[in-house]
Amino acid sequence: MSTNRKMVDKELIQREAESPREQNPALRRGYNWYHSITGKVAIYLMLGILIAYGVGSGAGVFEVNRISHEQWFKQAATNSQITSYIIRNIYTSVTVKSNHEGQVISIESERPLSDDETVIQTGFNPDDMLTLVSTQTHNPTWLLLYDEKHGFTDFHNTSGKPQTITTVADTSNRSALEKYYCGFASIDGKEYFVGSIPIVDPSGKLIGAVVSSIGERDALFATHNQLLMHTLLMLILLLGATVIVVNWLVRNLFRPVPRLIQTVTLIADEKTDQMTPFQDQDDEIGELARAIEKLRVAMVDRGYLQRMQEMAQKMEYMAHHDSLTLLPNRVAYRNSIDDRLIKLRTEGSIFNLLLIDLDNFKPVNDTWGHVVGDELLIATAARLCALVGEKDMAIRLGGDEFAILQHVHHDSLPEAETLARKVLAALSAPFTCSGNTFTISSSIGIACAPHHGNTREDLFTHADLALYTSKSYGRNCFHFYSHGMTMNPSNNLLFSQEIENGIKNNEFFLHYQKIVSLNHCRTTGYEALVRWQHPLRGLLQPHHFISVSEDIGLIAKLGEWLIHSACQDAANWPVAKTVSVNVSPHQLRHPGILDTIRNALQESGLEPARLEIEITGSEPLDREVTLPILNAIQALGVGIVLDGFGTGFATLDYLIIFPFSHIKIARPLIDMLDKCEDRQALVSMLARYALKRGLKVTAEGVETKQQYEFLASLGEENMTAQGYYFGRAVENISVMAELEHDGMEST
Incomplete structure (x- = not known):
């Protein structure tokens, strides 16, 4: 189904790229003059004129002959009278x-x-x-x-x-x-x-x-013929003048017709960017032009709605599928397992949940790079798809974590065991990516519904416990959930204490990645990215501790430190630039988030307009809870950014419901921008739709010149970008130096 959708979208894009002359043979050939309405009317009028003048000429010749003969007879009779008169005067007898x-x-x-x-x-x-x-x-x-x-x-x-x-x-x-x-x-x-x-x-x-x-x-006949010649010459001159005048009038009368035909043809080909001409004429042509203009406007609206529907469909697909492997993602997993749980209660249809984690994936990523790592994930997805049945679903949950929802036909345990063994065998076979051959393994945890739970949370937790057990047993194996399975509780407690100590000991610090205007290549602002210099584990990226902080309830404290630090740094920059801070939906649900933002602005002296709060779309936003908070943040004068737009839960509805002033197009849409026409069409439509609504747009993850050139070719004024192509995230001291240099250059 996804392949067919791509083919249809590609055909639509190619069709849009064709010119009207290539699509319409009539426009490509043009009209012969005698086939056009102007030519036909002119021909018919000239034929009528010729017939009329022919009849008139015949009547004229006849009349000249009659008048000539009458004149001759009268003159002859007169001469006879003169002759008789003279004879009578001479001969009196x-x-x-x-x-x-x-x-x-x-x-x-x-x-x-x-x-x-x-x-x-x-x-x-x-x-x-x-x-x-x-x-x-x-x-x-x-x-x-x-x-x-x-x-x-x-x-x-x-x-x-x-x-x-x-x-x-x-x-x-x-x-x-x-x-x-x-x-x-x-x-x-x-x-x-x-x-x-x-x-x-x-x-x-x-x-x-x-x-x-x-x-x-x-x-006599010479005079007669000369009169006829003069008469015919006058008729010919009048005929020529009449033909010229009629042809001129016909051409001017029907001159708008070819233009209007071309306009209708362009509208039929969905080229609706040009207004219909001749609307100001006060006649039937003007009425026709105005009717065509109404049609064009209707087609524009229809095309806009159709593009919005297509965009919504593509975004719906992207929201439910992983951009790298094209497998259903975590959102689709939730929807599917909820549907299966409903069928479990109504129809008694049972199923299994298999959580799969790749062993030794990190060494592959670190040794051969992310390109090879991405190829490995794609190959893994392909092998899993080859194993699942028609009613099963293979899912990528994120990173190197996969899942399979297995429909059970007869008995849960043996069917799950059979599938698990096939998965272990398939993923233990050698992989070849970018010319590198290596072998990995996998660990599997299995939970069977309803034996191991009848809610989504219970099933996932129990399958995760079984997966943890598989990893504890040396990996490359599978385990079913059983009562009594637990993870080491000291891990989270220890990590919680480490995070609190890290905040107290200033182990956390900020890096800033620049956001650049596509039109002028000037820095418009920075995004604050948190780092943790762990005393034992070294430098940790956000994905190592943010999710854990959310789970153990420390995200509010860490987020408060992040907002205060970013505002303090930005307030001391030598040039006024915006700073954006990531805030998770968990933080928005915290009752003190509004006070945190307000206090950070007051203590730092930063202007509210220079602060932007980025809301990630990885989790759904509760309208009743989140909307009042966002409205209150907006009332402070702080900008609100929808991060990861186009993937996850960050869909078009969010732009209508929530008061976002800025969107960031998700990195997965930008990754293949220079190689995939579908991505180009989707990114272009998303950007233009958001800009039309008065929002600022930023493209995330721009890493190549081709990606930058395509985005710049859109020619949008309020569009920016960020990514490794413009520079990696740097410490605040480097930002200060860069801004001082820019300030000196502008001065």
């Missing part, structure tokens, strides 16, 4: 016949206008008359003579030479000129648009015709 519109449609004359008698009477020959008409109409005019045999063949004209005439267009035969006619006629191979008025005698017999032209066909 002629009469005219008109239609209902007043248009002269025929001329009546007793004799042809071109005979000698008519010329003598009028004094005008036909050529003079035709010249006068042409002068008035500005176009050629012809006087035709008609006979039934040859038709209109011989006539006078303004050119002064006889010509033959054949009709064209609507005058496809000679009978067309026998009545009033307007249209095209072919004269001497040229086509003219003419108006023709027939000349008849009193009896109505056709004797000739007078024909007036408005121009040659080519000249």
Whole structure:
């Protein structure tokens, strides 16, 4: 299950690292212009415009043709009227016949206008008359003579030479000129648009015709075609301008659409750090943008809640599992044994508790170092996991102490004995770690429920007594608990007296480890770490005497000395830096803890803001008891630090319930920071979550450059770190010298 969780988390991290273009093929390829909404709308609009302009152009051409022909007919009719008017003025003997519109449609004359008698009477020959008409109409005019045999063949004209005439267009035969006619006629191979008025005698017999032209066909159509060209050119120009304007309007109208599509795509890919554009538009695009922004905000909230859930799940896992061996830890052990005790009472399901302690682990650690020691613990955990059954649980309690909760199928004693022998055999086989091969052994103490107890405390105490017996018998063996087993009571009493004497004789002293700002690499404060220079055992680290002090009730006295000493040292530092002091949950339950802190501040003169109280998360905090104490400490102006955040009981709930102003991310999370992406993601989320709540954040156990560089890359202003990478814990005199040097440099 843990492997699957890691794989899922790793996939999520890799997916977050991908860019939106890598995840979305549409963004990676981009859109072809004609596939986009802008292109489609522009194409449809331009097609509509082209169709409209095409219909308009056709109608325009038709109208130009109609107007041209109407103009030609009107001009021909006008020329005919002018011709008839001049003829009537010259030849007074002629009469005219008109239609209902007043248009002269025929001329009546007793004799042809071109005979000698008519010329003598009028004094005008036909050529003079035709010249006068042409002068008035500005176009050629012809006087035709008609006979039934040859038709209109011989006539006078303004050119002064006889010509033959054949009709064209609507005058496809000679009978067309026998009545009033307007249209095209072919004269001497040229086509003219003419108006023709027939000349008849009193009896109505056709004797000739007078024909007036408005121009040659080519000249007329050249003007006509030029008008059409101008019209088409104007249409094309208007079409081009319309297309440009429409395209510009469409592009500006739909310009936000690709951006909004990209925004939605980024939101779908959980990239929600950019605000949605175009929200200020007062139209449908603006409404769409504002709707997308609401979606983005909702996705941000959802993503934040999801990350918090994932963080809570990871922290839940870390709280119940050992960070080195990945076995269930002491917290999981307590929960599991409590569940088994409930089943014992309700279902009668019995179980065994095996406590396992590695023999000769300390020499391995001292000889080959902590790296080899850690590999040995990991290998031990793997061998234990291979031995337990499906309903059993292998646990690391801490250090080199392990436990197994064994489900009993039939009989407690033989099943426990079988498993114990397998454990002894497995752990006595040679180990090879970092190229070093060595052999260790183990000691086992067994308590069977309910024979040896029906509470968690009784079972653990009895198994521990059995383990002590195994060690007393030379180790590499196992023992069941039996009545009468006891530890040497003088040990704790002797150690109690030694601790009291150590406080009186000033055998305890403080080392200080610096806390450094990641942004400026400047020291912001120090953590006070207690040491014991034992007169017989030498220099002892806190883990040798703190837990014993808690068990024998001396932790309050030792803690009081620690708080007073740290405040006194910090008050005398040449540069004002914070000092943090570790306080266990046992001390918080002591009624005098508040007076201890208050007196230490008053006696030393240290400003309360420079003191921080670190609360370890190794044990659960009782809300009813602890919360009022922490609130009272906070009221003094003292900072409260949650130490070991991310492991044990120090979970997210603590940040909401208790008034912490500062957290320290636990060292197990930092250890594999440069090698494990899951740890990087978890540390990053924890830090940002705490900083968002206004808390200061410190990373504990920074020992490598890679760890430091990753933490610095988070770029958080209020984030600090401590660990061997910045320096080991030193005595107060070294702190004084360092601060004096820093003060001189800053001056």
